[in-house]
Amino acid sequence: MARVTQDELARYRDGELSVSARQRVEEALRTSPEDRNYLERLDRLGDLLRVAHEEQASQVSFEGFAERVAAGIHAAEKPGVGERIRVWLEEFFEHRRAVWIPAVSAVGAVAALLLVLPLLHGPIPAAPAPQGTAGVIWAASADSAASTAVPRGSEAILANRGQVTGWEFTVPNDRGEPIGVVWVND
């Protein structure tokens, strides 16, 4: 005769047994009055507990429950702006890597391109001298020469010619760069 434990009977009642274990318990229940008696007591105990819980629940009032929850939420201290920004940034960098990593990479690539492009320009050829000869009056830095993509030189005008008498000259240096000169008739 198959024997089962009280624990197995309790689990049988709760539907927690496997198929084979359940068949074994049912076989025992058919042959064992003690096991059937124990199972009936478990059923009665379960019914008593359910009734007791239902009575307790019926005595609880849920009136104003939602309002009390809302009041509790409002009563909680709100975090400051700095705290909220910090949390937002942490969340952003943690969970939005697909956004900021490509963005930073793109900006870095653009910055690198902007730095490299000027270096790709070769030396700037000097323009032919428009007049005779002139000495070197100002040698530009190598940096400037490399970064300037326009013909080098200067021009100067007397902007208030109506009030001041003067002349404008262009004096070339030995590299043919025109240099602006304003001579005031003082």
Place this chain on the structure above:
Amino acid sequence: MLRKIPRTNAKLAALLAGLLALAGMAAAQASERIRCEVLTIEASRTGQGIDPALAVYAPVFKTAPFADFDTFKLVSRRDYELTLPGGPTPLSLPTPYAGTLRFDRESGGRFELSLTLTRPTGGPVLVQAKATPGTPFFAAGLKSALGRWVFGVSCDRANGVVHY
């Protein structure tokens, strides 16, 4: 295996990159600085020749409009830092003259500058110049004790170096 980036995230990344690039360009534009050197030279007919410090300009000083003088003396050499945008920067000039230098803009690879020279008699002299970095322009003709003043102005980027 690379994870496929959602389209929304790609748009956000592009937007963020654009904003960062714009901010960088704005910052670069806002912080444009140049360094200008102002030479104060006295030209005269006193037979003393060209100041050794100005020897590199000797060929220029032998051409018009400087050819009428045989003496060129370097009186001062001063550096000024100009910013864009920025107002006129006062210059230290020989008494009784005063002057300012202003960086107006950079266009087409040239610095555009305004030089104002104030004299005790007569109206102020306003010279507007365009010069590539490291290239000078000159304003001259104001009377000095011995002859005429010659002011040379050359500007370069603030991190640049001007060689003489």
